[in-house]
Structures are given as C-alpha cells and as structure tokens.
Amino acid sequence: MANLPLDAPSATRRSRRTGDHERQLIGVRQLSLKNIVAYVFLVALTVYFLTPLYWLALSSTKNNTDLFSSFGLWFAHFNLWENLSRTFTYGNGEYIHWVFNTILYAGVGGLVGTFISVMGGYALAKYPFPGRDVIFTLVLGAVLVPVTTLALPTYLLMSKINLTNTYWAVLLPALLYPTGVFLARVFAADAVPNDIMNAARVDGAGEFRIFWQVALPLMRSGLVTIFLFQFVAIWQNFFLPLVVLSDPSLFPLNLGLATWNFDPASHELLYNLIVTGSFLSVLPLIALFLSLQRYWRAGLTFGSVTG
Amino acid sequence: METPLPSTATAATTTAAEQTRQAAPVALSGRARRFSLRRVGRALVPYVFLAPFLLLFAAFFFLPFLYALDQSLYKVQFNGLGLGPPQVVWVGLANYVKALRDPSFLDGFKRVLLYGVVQIPIMMIVALTLAFLMDSAVIRFRSFFRLAFFLPFAVPGVVAAIMWSFFYSPGSSPIISVTDLLHLPTPSFLGANTVLWSIANISTWLFTGYNMVIFYSALQGIPQEIYESGRLDGLSEVGIALRLKLPLIVPALVLGVLFSLIGTLQLFNEPLILTRLSNSITSTFTPNIYAYNVAFVDTNYYYGGALAVIMGLVTFVFSYGFLRLTRRQSGV
Numbered sequence: 001m002a003n004l005p006l007d008a009p010s011a012t013r014r015s016r017r018t019g020d021h022e023r024q025l026i027g028v029r030q031l032s033l034k035n036i037v038a039y040v041f042l043v044a045l046t047v048y049f050l051t052p053l054y055w056l057a058l059s060s061t062k063n064n065t066d067l068f069s070s071f072g073l074w075f076a077h078f079n080l081w082e083n084l085s086r087t088f089t090y091g092n093g094e095y096i097h098w099v100f101n102t103i104l105y106a107g108v109g110g111l112v113g114t115f116i117s118v119m120g121g122y123a124l125a126k127y128p129f130p131g132r133d134v135i136f137t138l139v140l141g142a143v144l145v146p147v148t149t150l151a152l153p154t155y156l157l158m159s160k161i162n163l164t165n166t167y168w169a170v171l172l173p174a175l176l177y178p179t180g181v182f183l184a185r186v187f188a189a190d191a192v193p194n195d196i197m198n199a200a201r202v203d204g205a206g207e208f209r210i211f212w213q214v215a216l217p218l219m220r221s222g223l224v225t226i227f228l229f230q231f232v233a234i235w236q237n238f239f240l241p242l243v244v245l246s247d248p249s250l251f252p253l254n255l256g257l258a259t260w261n262f263d264p265a266s267h268e269l270l271y272n273l274i275v276t277g278s279f280l281s282v283l284p285l286i287a288l289f290l291s292l293q294r295y296w297r298a299g300l301t302f303g304s305v306t307g
Numbered sequence: 308m309e310t311p312l313p314s315t316a317t318a319a320t321t322t323a324a325e326q327t328r329q330a331a332p333v334a335l336s337g338r339a340r341r342f343s344l345r346r347v348g349r350a351l352v353p354y355v356f357l358a359p360f361l362l363l364f365a366a367f368f369f370l371p372f373l374y375a376l377d378q379s380l381y382k383v384q385f386n387g388l389g390l391g392p393p394q395v396v397w398v399g400l401a402n403y404v405k406a407l408r409d410p411s412f413l414d415g416f417k418r419v420l421l422y423g424v425v426q427i428p429i430m431m432i433v434a435l436t437l438a439f440l441m442d443s444a445v446i447r448f449r450s451f452f453r454l455a456f457f458l459p460f461a462v463p464g465v466v467a468a469i470m471w472s473f474f475y476s477p478g479s480s481p482i483i484s485v486t487d488l489l490h491l492p493t494p495s496f497l498g499a500n501t502v503l504w505s506i507a508n509i510s511t512w513l514f515t516g517y518n519m520v521i522f523y524s525a526l527q528g529i530p531q532e533i534y535e536s537g538r539l540d541g542l543s544e545v546g547i548a549l550r551l552k553l554p555l556i557v558p559a560l561v562l563g564v565l566f567s568l569i570g571t572l573q574l575f576n577e578p579l580i581l582t583r584l585s586n587s588i589t590s591t592f593t594p595n596i597y598a599y600n601v602a603f604v605d606t607n608y609y610y611g612g613a614l615a616v617i618m619g620l621v622t623f624v625f626s627y628g629f630l631r632l633t634r635r636q637s638g639v
Contacts, residue, residue, distance in 0.1 A: 034544075038440055045437065046455045049516065052470050053458065055481065059473070072473070072481030116359040123356035135357060142368055144565075144626040146573055148595070149619040152602045152611050153371035153378065176363040207352040236463035238576050243603070254465045261469055262583060275473075278466045285461040293454070300520050 053286075060279040064272045083276040090273055097249050098256035102235060102281075104167065105252055109174035110231035117177050117226055121184020122215055126192060136185075142178035148239045155243045169244040170252070174234045180226045183299060187222030188215065225299040228292055232285060253281040372619065378612035379403065395609075402613035411591035412614065416621075418503065419593050423571040426507040427564060434515050434563065438522035439548045453523070456516035464513065468580035471509050476584055497585035509577045510570070518563040525559035526552060561633045565626055572622050575599070594618055 055072055060083060066076035087095050123129075124136055147154070154173060158164045163172075192215045200210045216223070238254045245251060248259065257277050260270050289296065384396045406412050437456060441449050459467070473479045475496035483493055496505045529552055537547035575595040582588045590600040598618060602611030 035445060038443075038446060041436070042440060042446070042452055045433070046452060049456050049459055049512065052467075052474065052512065053462075055473070056470055067473075068478045071484055072479060116363065119356040120360035123353035127353035127356075129350065129353045132353070135361070138364060141623065142364065144569065145619050145623045146569060147367060148573055148575070149615060149622060150368065150371040150375065152598070152608070152615050153375035154367055156378070156608060157371055157374055172363070173367045176360070176367050178364075181360055207349060211356070232461070236465075238463065238465050243599075254463050257469065258465050258580060261580060274469060278469050282462050282466055285463075286458065289458060289461040290454070296457075297520060297524055300517070300524065 053282075056275065056279045056282070060272075060276040062272065062275075064269065067271050067275065079272070080276075083272050087273045087276045087280070090270075091248075094248055094251075094256065095253075095273075095277055098251050098253045099280075101167075101250060102252040102254075105170050105174060105237075106231045106234040109171050109234045110227050113175040113177050113230045113234075114180060114223060114227040116175055117180030117230070118184045118188075118216070118219065118223060119211070120181040121186075122188040122192070122211060122219075124181070124185045125188035126194075126197065126215070139178045139181045139185075142176075143182055147173060147176065151239055151243045154240075158244060164244050165247050165250065167250060170237075170241050170250075173240055174230075174237065177226075177230045177233065179233075180230055183226050183229070184219075184222065187219050187225075191218045191222060221295065221298065224292070225295040228288065228295050229299050232288065235285060253277070257281065372616070375612040375615045375619075378609050379616050382609045383607075402610050403617070405610065406613050406617055411597055412594060415591055415594040415597050419571055419574050422503055422507055422574070423568060425504075426510060427567045427571065430511045430515050430518060430567065431560065431563060433511075434518035435522055435553075435560070437515070437519040438526055439552070441519070441523050442526040442552075443544065443548075445544075453516075453520070456519055458516065459513050460517045462513065464509075464576040465580060467509050467513050468577040471505070471512070472581055472584055475505055475581075497581070497587065499587040502581065502585045502587045506574070506577050506581065510574075514567065514570070518567070521559050521563050522556055525556035529555050557633075561630070565629055568629060569622060569626055572618070572625060 051073070058073065058075065059067060061078050061080040062070065062076050063079040063082070066079070070076035120139075124132060124139075155164060158169055163169050196214060196218075197210055200214050205213070235252075236254065237252070238258070241252050241255045242258075245255065248256065251259070257274060260274050260277065263270060379402050380397060380399060381395050382398045382402060383393045385391075385393050437452075440446050441453055446452075462470070474482055477483055477493070480496075486493060495501055533551050533555075534547065537551050542550065573595055574593045578588050578592050578596060582592075588596075590604070591597045594614070595618065598611060598614040601607050601614060
C-alpha cells in the first residue's frame with residue numbers, strides 16, 4: 001500500500017505527446033468500424049450517466065401531479081418557482097436550516113480537518129521519529145475500515161457526555177479524515193524539499209514557522225485537493241448524522257431529504273419538494289466538480305499528479 | 308541569532324536515536340545545554356504536529372472500538388418469569404457465537420457478497436474500457452466524455468437513491484413509459500429478485516467514473532515507448548491495451564477493487580432509501596442495515612456492539628487480505 005502512488009509523469013508532458021500521436025492517427029483510423037463501435041459505446045454510456053441528472057433538473061420544474069403523469073424526460077407545466085418557494089418554506093423553513101448546517105459541517109469541518117490532516121501528513125513525510133511506522137499503519141487501517149462501522153459505539157460514548165444531538169456530534173468525528181493524512185504525506189514528500197527546510201533552519205526559523213511559512217505555501221495545491229475531498233465527503237455523509245442527530249434543525253441536507261422521503265403522513269405531497277431539494281443540494285457539488293477538475297485527479301491518483 | 312551548528316541543519320535527516328546520542332556529550336556548558344533542549348524540543352515536533360490527528364483517532368476510532376469490544380461481552384437478562392428488573396450480565400463470547408449462527412446476519416453477508424461478485428467486475432470492466440478509450444488518441448471530445456462519466460460521483464448516495472427510485476417506481480419511471488410505448492413487457496425493478504440489482508445499478512452509476520479516472524491517470528503514466536514497441540511487434544490497438552498496458556496499471560485496479568469492496572461491505576444508504584418502495588428490502592437486507600436495526604430499533608446495544616466489531620474486523624480482513632493476495636502481482 002505504501003507505494004500506491006502511480007508514478008505518473010506530469011500531465012502537461014503527456015498531453016503534448018498525445019497531440020503528436022493524434023496528428024499521426026487522425027484521418028487514418030477515424031472512420032474505421034472499430035471507432036464507430038467505440039463512439040456508440042461512449043455515447044450510450046454518456047446517456048446512462050447524464051440522464052438521471054437531466055431528469056433531476058427537469059423534474060424540479062414539475063408539480064406533484066406532473067411528476068407522475070407526464071413523460072419523465074420532457075417538460076410539463078413549469079412549476080419551478082412554486083417548487084422553490086415551497087421547498088424553502090415547508091416545515092417553517094427547515095430546508096434553509098439544512099443548507100446552513102451542511103455548509104457549516106462541510107465548510108468548517110473541511111477547513112479545520114484539512115489543517116489537521118496536513119499537519120499529520122507533513123510530520124509523517126518530513127520527520128524521522130520513533131513510532132512513525134506504527135502511526136502510518138494506523139492511518140492506513142483507518143482508511144480501510146470506515147468510521148461508519150463504529151457509529152453505534154461512537155453514538156453511545158457521545159451520549160455519555162451529552163454530545164449527541166449537537167453540532168459537535170457531527171463536526172468532531174468529521175474532522176478525522178485518514179485519507180487526508182495519507183494524501184498530505186504524499187503531497188509533502190513531493191512538494192517540500194528538505195533543502196529548503198534546512199535553509200530555513202540555517203536562517204534561524206523554528207519548526208512551526210517553517211511549517212507555516214515554507215511548507216504550507218509549497219503544498220498549496222495539495223491543500224485544495226484535500227479540502228475538496230473532505231468537504232465533499234462530509235457533504236455526502238449520511239450514516240453518522242442519522243445515528244447521532246434527532247433534532248431536525250441540526251440535520252444536514254442528506255438527512256433532511258431522507259426524512260422528507262420517509263415521512264409517512266405527508267410524503268404524497270412532498271415529492272416535488274424532495275426532487276427540488278435534491279436538485280438544489282447537488283448543484284454546489286457539481287459546480288465544485290466542474291471548476292476544480294485538476295484537483296480531483298491529483299487526489300484520486302493519490303498525489304501522483306500534483307500539478 | 309547564534310551561528311547554528313552544522314548538526315542543527317541536518318537534524319531532520321538523522322534519526323532520533325542519533326540525535327539523542329549526539330545530544331549527550333554537548334550538554335555541558337550553558338550554551339550547549341540550550342542547544343540540547345532545542346534538540347529535545349525538535350524531537351517532539353512531529354508528535355505535536357500529529358497530536359490533533361491522534362487525538363481524533365483515539366476519540367472516534369480506537370475508543371469506540373474498545374467500547375464496542377467491551378459491550379459485546381454483556382447482555383441483558385430477564386428473570387425466569389420475566390418479572391423484576393432486567394440485569395446486565397457478562398456472557399463472554401456468547402454474542403459472537405450468536406452472531407455467527409444468526410441467519411439474519413449471515414444472509415445479509417451472503418447478499419452483499421453476491422452483489423460484490425457481480426457488481427464489482429462489471430463496473431471494473433466498464434471503467435477499464437472507458438479508461439482505455441479515454442487514453443486512445445483516436446477518440447475525440449475526450450474531456451467532455453471524461454467529465455460526463457465522472458459527474459455522478461458528485462451526487463451523494465442518498466440523493467442518487469432518491470433519484471433512481473423515481474426511475475424504478477411504476478408511477479413515475481421514464482424507463483417504463485418507454486417500454487410501454489414500445490409494447491415491451493413492463494420491467495419490475497423493485498421485486499424480490501431484482502431489487503438487489505437495482506441497487507447495484509445505483510452504485511455502478513455513482514462509481515464507474517471515479518474508477519475510470521483512477522485507471523485513466525495510471526494509463527497516462529505509461530511511457531510512450533510501449534506504443535512504439537507494441538506497434539513494431541504488430542499488435543493492434545486492443546492488443547497493446549490488453550497485453551502491454553493492462554499489466555502496468557494493476558496497482559490502480561487493485562486500488563479500485565479495494566475501495567469497491569469496502570463500499571460493498573458497508574452497503575446501507577441506497578437500500579435504506581429504497582425500503583419505502585420495496586417490501587423486498589427487509590430489516591436484515593445487508594449486514595449494516597441489520598446492525599443498525601439491532602442497535603437503534605431494538606436498542607440491543609450489547610449484541611449491536613458485537614455486530615459492529617465483527618463488521619469492522621471483516622472489513623479489515625477482507626481489504627487487508629485482498630491487498631496481501633494481490634501484492635505479488637501488483638507490487639503494491
């Protein structure tokens with residue numbers, strides 16, 4: 001596991017190379033039968049992957065009746081504004097609470113968590129010290145066994161100190177992000193040269209100042225990647241909030257939408273709100289994906305493309 | 308500041324053992340003692356950096372695990388006639404024996420294993436094919452395709468399940484509208500035999516693009532010379548992909564399968580959301596759903612603790628075992 005980074009060369013070198021390759025091949029092979037098969041496959045899968053998202057966007061403009069009686073992949077009466085206002089006002093505006101909570105959990109949790117992960121990964125990469133291998137093994141173990149497995153005992157321990165059903169119950173466990181430590185270790189090893197650290201020491205800088213003023217700026221793009229991953233992981237988390245929260249005013253969006261989905265008394269009336277609420281809740285994530293693609297790849301390849 | 312000793316500058320590259328050995332003889336004069344203090348301080352630096360993580364790890368990983376371990380050794384016992392207050396008694400490993408014979412728990416495991424054996428290979432083959440196509444210079448609009456395939460990964464599992472549930476229920480499904488229009492038999496997505504595969508479809512939809520990006524990035528790391536040598540050997544594009552490139556990206560494949568395996572064992576959100584629509588999703592559908600119901604619906608914390616410990620160990624054994632098994636081939 002330790003050698004997981006896939007040793008990819010930089011993306012720019014590759015694309016230049018592909019460019020040459022492309023010029024050689026286009027024209028010769030472009031219209032072969034094999035290519036037509038490939039395009040049919042690609043287009044079919046594009047339809048498969050994008051149709052549900054298209055459906056979600058489209059359906060957020062429909063009222064409850066049209067959701068069930070009109071054709072799912074085309075417009076009916078345009079009811080978007082009504083849906084939006086009902087989504088935001090239903091249940092004394094609980095949806096707005098959920099939006100605020102999700103931003104709080106994912107934003108604050110992501111920021112503080114990234115800082116914690118980066119400090120840990122930096123120490124693992126840049127300092128030799130007794131116990132380093134043991135701690136790194138712990139990090140890997142925690143990557144392999146998701147915290148959800150331990151949600152029940154976590155809940156019981158929290159209830160002993162009256163922590164359940166508070167913001168802290170979601171926020172504190174969310175700060176533990178072993179994948180972030182793993183990534184930070186790769187990024188630190190890659191982006192912070194020992195020579196620069198030593199030069200800073202010669203200039204009389206303390207270790208914490210070196211971390212703050214030398215290492216952190218060098219790891220800037222790695223920081224964005226880790227924040228992005230942790231932000232999205234917290235935004236998408238469902239199991240832990242489900243277990244530790246019971247007060248709807250503390251719910252994140254996921255849990256709130258799930259309770260609308262399960263509400264046995266009124267779910268007949270809530271379908272358009274569930275759809276509109278779901279659509280709104282994925283918009284920020286999609287925006288992040290579209291705007292920060294480079295950082296996604298850096299994280300998914302475990303830091304092999306640090307850009 | 309004072310002129311730093313040369314050893315100060317290299318301290319970070321020497322081991323801590325060497326540092327203490329070096330520190331001992333110079334701790335004589337006041338000036339030297341200050342340096343040795345600084346060395347001791349420096350030896351503590353990595354621990355200070357790691358302290359917040361280790362604290363969180365202890366609080367939300369290690370401690371809950373120990374607590375579940377402890378709880379799992381007890382159970383609530385009622386008096387012979389069910390009269391009087393229930394008592395908590397120590398039962399040793401009885402909860403574990405019970406779990407390993409509990410058909411509800413074992414059936415859940417069998418179900419997720421069956422699911423994994425089918426869903427993971429399908430998803431991996433599709434993701435690999437896509438990654439090869441994205442890596443092939445003859446395909447155009449690659450960045451558009453890549454993004455289209457990756458986008459579902461942005462959607463939380465809960466929202467994906469809500470969305471697909473509309474595609475699965477007869478009243479609202481555009482798929483069923485189309486099959487009706489074509490006078491095809493109406494597909495049943497939520498029946499006893501099909502609902503597991505409807506859930507598998509949600510996972511496939513969510514994570515194929517994620518795996519594709521992992522494989523694609525690995526392919527990008529393969530040197531161009533492979534192409535040339537393969538072409539000189541008379542291999543086709545497909546031959547180059549399968550014979551030359553595939554073996555080189557096995558580590559990425561191992562990584563993808565590993566995370567899918569972990570996700571499969573944890574399966575919870577998607578089946579939970581679909582329970583409203585399908586009677587076939589019972590409270591014992593997956594091990595995680597069962598453990599959740601034991602703990603939070605039946606409030607049997609002791610048995611729930613045993614299930615949590617088993618789930619954690621099984622997940623660890625599976626993923627660690629998988630890594631060991633593939634270590635030789637993958638060089639991971």
